[in-house]
Amino acid sequence: MWNWFYKLASPPHFYRTATVLEPWLFWPALVLLAIGLYGGLVMAPADYVQGDGYRIIYVHVPSSYLSMFTYVTMAVTSAIGLIWRMKLAFCVAAACAPIGAAFTFMSLTTGAIWGQPMWGTWWVWDPRLTSQLILFFLYLGYMFLRQALAETRQADRASGVLAVVGVVNIPIIHFSVEWWNSLHQPASLSKLETPAIAGDMLWPLLVMILAYQLLMLALLMTGIRAQVLEREKNARWVGELLDTTGHEA
Amino acid sequence: MNEFFAMGGYGTYVWSAYSISFVVLAATVWFARRNLANTRERLKRQRLSKQDRTP
Amino acid sequence: MIRAFFMVMRRELTVAVRRWSDLVMPLVFFIIVCTLFPLAVGQDIEILNDIGPGAIWVAALLATLLSLNTLFRDDFEDGSLEQLVLDKEPLTFLLLAKTVAHWLVTGLPLVVLSPVLVLAFGMPVTAIPGVVLTLLAGTPALSLLGSVGAALTAGLRQASGLLALLLLPLTIPVLIFGARAADMAASGESIVGPLYMLGGISMLALTLTPFATAAAVRVSLD
Numbered sequence: 001m002w003n004w005f006y007k008l009a010s011p012p013h014f015y016r017t018a019t020v021l022e023p024w025l026f027w028p029a030l031v032l033l034a035i036g037l038y039g040g041l042v043m044a045p046a047d048y049v050q051g052d053g054y055r056i057i058y059v060h061v062p063s064s065y066l067s068m069f070t071y072v073t074m075a076v077t078s079a080i081g082l083i084w085r086m087k088l089a090f091c092v093a094a095a096c097a098p099i100g101a102a103f104t105f106m107s108l109t110t111g112a113i114w115g116q117p118m119w120g121t122w123w124v125w126d127p128r129l130t131s132q133l134i135l136f137f138l139y140l141g142y143m144f145l146r147q148a149l150a151e152t153r154q155a156d157r158a159s160g161v162l163a164v165v166g167v168v169n170i171p172i173i174h175f176s177v178e179w180w181n182s183l184h185q186p187a188s189l190s191k192l193e194t195p196a197i198a199g200d201m202l203w204p205l206l207v208m209i210l211a212y213q214l215l216m217l218a219l220l221m222t223g224i225r226a227q228v229l230e231r232e233k234n235a236r237w238v239g240e241l242l243d244t245t246g247h248e249a
Numbered sequence: 250m251n252e253f254f255a256m257g258g259y260g261t262y263v264w265s266a267y268s269i270s271f272v273v274l275a276a277t278v279w280f281a282r283r284n285l286a287n288t289r290e291r292l293k294r295q296r297l298s299k300q301d302r303t304p
Numbered sequence: 305m306i307r308a309f310f311m312v313m314r315r316e317l318t319v320a321v322r323r324w325s326d327l328v329m330p331l332v333f334f335i336i337v338c339t340l341f342p343l344a345v346g347q348d349i350e351i352l353n354d355i356g357p358g359a360i361w362v363a364a365l366l367a368t369l370l371s372l373n374t375l376f377r378d379d380f381e382d383g384s385l386e387q388l389v390l391d392k393e394p395l396t397f398l399l400l401a402k403t404v405a406h407w408l409v410t411g412l413p414l415v416v417l418s419p420v421l422v423l424a425f426g427m428p429v430t431a432i433p434g435v436v437l438t439l440l441a442g443t444p445a446l447s448l449l450g451s452v453g454a455a456l457t458a459g460l461r462q463a464s465g466l467l468a469l470l471l472l473p474l475t476i477p478v479l480i481f482g483a484r485a486a487d488m489a490a491s492g493e494s495i496v497g498p499l500y501m502l503g504g505i506s507m508l509a510l511t512l513t514p515f516a517t518a519a520a521v522r523v524s525l526d
Contacts, residue, residue, distance in 0.1 A: 041267075046257060053259035059270040082519070102277040109273075110266040117262050130476075137473040144469060148460050157523040158456050162470060165452055165516050169474050172505070176477035179501070180484055215274065222281040226288045233292050242293045 012237040014088055015228045018221040025218035032211035039204030047201070056114040058204055062212035063106040067135060070100030070216060074142070075167035078160035087231060090156035093163065094146065095223025099216055101139035108132055127177040134173050138166045152231060308393040309401045316405030326374060330367040330410050331417060337363035338421050349426045356425030357435060357486030361479055363421075364414050364439060365446060369468055371410040372450040375402070376458035376521065385458070386525055396518040403451040403517070411443035427490045434489020441502040442482040448509040449474050455520035478505055 008014055040058035047054040074096035081089035111129065112122045123129065142159050149155035232238050256263045320327050341359040345351055379385040388398045418439050419432045427435075453471040457463035485498035 042253070051259060052256035053262060055256065055259075055263050056266040059267055063270065098280070099277060102273055106270050106273050109269050113262050113266040113269070117259055134473045134476060137469065141466075141470045141473065144466055145456065148457070148463065148466055151526075154459075154523055154526050157526070158520065161452070161516055161520050161523065162456060165474065165513075168512065169477070172477045172508075173473075176480045176501075180480045215278075219277060219281050222278075222285050226281075226285040229285075229288050229292060233295070238292065239296060242289065242296055 009086070009088060011088065011228050011232050011235065014091075015225060015232075015241075018224045018228070022218055022221040022225075025214050025221065029211050029214035029218055032207055032214065036204050036208035036211050039207060044201045044204055050118060053114070053117050054201075056110055058208045060107060060110040060114055061205060062209045063103045063110065064132065065209060066212050066216050067100055067104040067107050067132065069213070070096050070103060071135060071138070071163075071167065071170075073220075074100060075163045078163040082157060082160045082164070087156075088228070090160065091224050091227035091231065092220070093160060094156065094227050095220050097139055097143050097146070097159075099219045099223065101136065101143065103212075103216070104132060104136040104139060108136060125177070127174050130177045131170060131174045135170065138162075138170075142166075305393055305397060308391070309397060312388070312398050312401035313405045313408075316402055317408065320405070320409040326371070327409050327413075330371040331413050333370050334363050334367040334414055334417065335421070337366055338424065342425075352425045353427055353490065356422070356427050357431075357490050358483045359425065360418060360421050360435065360439075361442075361483040361486060364418075364443060364482075365472075365475060365479055367414060368410060368443065368446045368450060369471060371406070372447075372454045372471070373464050373467060375406055375451060375454040376524075377454075380458040380524065385521060389522065389525060394518075395521065396514045399451065399455070399517045399521060400514040403447055403514070406451070407444050407447040411439075411447050414443060415439045422490075428492075430492065431486075431490040434495050435486045437499060438482045438485040438489065438495065438502060441499055441506060442478050445478045445502070445506040445509040446475055448506070448513040449478075451517045452513050452520055455517045455524060458521065458524040478502065481505065 008017060036058065040055055044055070046052050074093045077089045077093040077096070080086055081093060108129075111132070115124065116122050142162055145162055146155045146159045149158055229238060254260055254264070338359060341355060342352055345355065376385060379388075389395055391398060415436055418435055422432050422435050423429070450471055453467050453474070456470065457467050460466065481498045481501045485495045485502065488498065489495050
């Protein structure tokens, strides 16, 4: 019963699984993205408060959700790697960082662009926005730390400790900014609440979230392949793989 | 059609948010793939030079 | 175990006294950063009053950060960190002793010095106890969180920028509660609420960070 698990935990099998899965995640993601875009931009009606401005939700919410999902994935796999000394867990964690940073960046910029027409300002120091900004810095710190530590094994474990410390800290940051805001809350914030959303507005959002999720997994597969190769470069199966495949593979 | 691009006056905001999103997404995909290709190339070169030294 | 704790702490304090310039530098830095604010925003006493508590807290945070660079580096280079790892006493505990010593030589002097700066920002004398208390409750958390970052970057030569990038995001809750409480103290409000929160954060840091620091030290020595 556990056979598949042991198989998956062997680097060559893991690599091959990632290679097979990648296109099966990537192309459906693109199809769903097209459907979601058509639904969000064309089919969904304009919001009665925000007009057509609310349509930014279809790129903002998926990227915000994935910025957090990716961080949790990174922290959990880091913890697994630290506790059970699993090299493959660190492959996943390391591959998560640039993807998560990209989603966080998208979430921050689209949020600012949405904020300008809706609240009249690009940025407010509200808990969600501040936590998101901190999340971005955590991703950057994680990547810079890995960059600074030349040895892969050391980089894995050091950045793993950072990821775990960060995941404990995020709720505390969120809570502290919330408390801080409760003392002098800017009035404009009430508009931040996402309006209760109707069905024909909702389905494109769900499709977009699913598309982003699949795209993230596809990107993760690409990243994992690079990480596995790098770590296993002296293994025989990597040599055979490099010998048998041409330039394009 | 013009009406669609105007987005009820929010055109600039909506389209800039969408274009930033997709430029960043495309860049992330591109970087991930280039990184994988570079890793393979580098390992392959290393392997070839090693084979040259130990015939 | 308790004896080992105090032995490590005493050694740290002796080293710190012998290298007194390392001890004074964060303090001077603290004062200089505080001096920059009036020079940058002007002499308006009301504005200085407003930004004073926040400025003191930012300066304390930066001064702590500056001092963290050397927390593990010298011990890493001369091998005494390795000695601690090999010691039969638990590493977590020994590193906690180091961190406590670090707070005693950097955090505590900042607390002691802060009344002068309170007055320099033109805040009322009655604000002094509040500001001192918030720093007293908050700076231990800074040292504790800082020890994790310092341990992660112990083996790196040019790591001060990286250390700042790793640590500043993690210290934000301390800064928020500390600066807000200091601000409330300056305007004569009760600071019990935020003070509890600061104490809570410090206690949480005290129970969790030593383990992370120990893990990070082991990684750095790997």
